[in-house]
Amino acid sequence: MSTVAKGRAAGAIEVQGSRSQLCYTPIMKQNADRSMPVAVIAKGVVEVHANAVDLIEEAGVLSARERWARAFALAHFAREELAKIPLLLIAGVRATSGAPVAWPIVRKFLNDHKPKWQIAVSDLVREREYLHEADQARLREELSVVAYLGKLVLAETFKDNVFVEQLWHDNVNRWGRRREQSLYVEEVNGTFKKPRDRIPPGTALNAVSRSRMTVRYYEPLIPEVAAFLANAPTTAPLSSVMTFRMRLSGGGVGGTVNNSLLD
DSSP, rough: OHHHHHHHHHTTTTSSSTTSSSEEEEOOOOTTTOOOOOHHHHHHHHHHHHHHHHHHHHHHEEEEEEEEHHHHHHHHHHHHHHHHHHHHHHHHHHHTTTTOOOHHHHHHHHHHHHHHHHHHHGGSOOOOOOTTTTTTHHHHHHHHHHHHHHHHHTTTTGTTTSSSOHHHHHHHHHHHHHHTTTSSSSTTTEEEEOHHHHHHOOOOOOHHHHHHHHHHHTTGGGGGHHHHHHHSBBBBBBHHHHHHHHHTTTTTTOOOOOOOOOO
């Protein structure tokens, strides 16, 4: 069997080109709409947080060595990784409650950068509390708010200027653009700039600090995820939802707001 045939038979890759230069092209994933068991979702949340912890630790090492651009990049990736948690939570809540889950969209958003940038940027306006001393009821309440954030992104709320002030659209794009600047040489005003010339120390240090704070925010929530999803709520606290939506829309709630996690 040829190399190409083997790759197709395995359903994993398609190989093109000569023996000396192979090009690997991912084949469309099959069964993208298959359901994800709630236990797998809960485990995924734990793994995502653990990976973010590793990323931010490595960002700190690079920061200590004054490798500012790379420290920024890893801090950025840590925030992107943590942004998967709201998406996983809303998928788990809906699956537990028997509500429809758009699994192909969930999987796409977990892999794409832009939805996770939306979560990372909008998360900056939430009134977060560090709940290391909170009881289980308060932790469940907070997890429902995190799931609500995932709901907004899955519903593609950020595509609508009625629901989200233009400033936040701009901030999302700017946040993603800075990631590129931290990794790639680019032409700037007729000359090429390296990442270390684009990311100043203060920017890198701020990114590492913010990412570390986000990791810490999730610390008390992670152990409660499995129990939360096993008996998932159908709503998030209305007061928290209203406050969050008002901040996103510049003082106006924009459209009809409800706190359901299932619509």
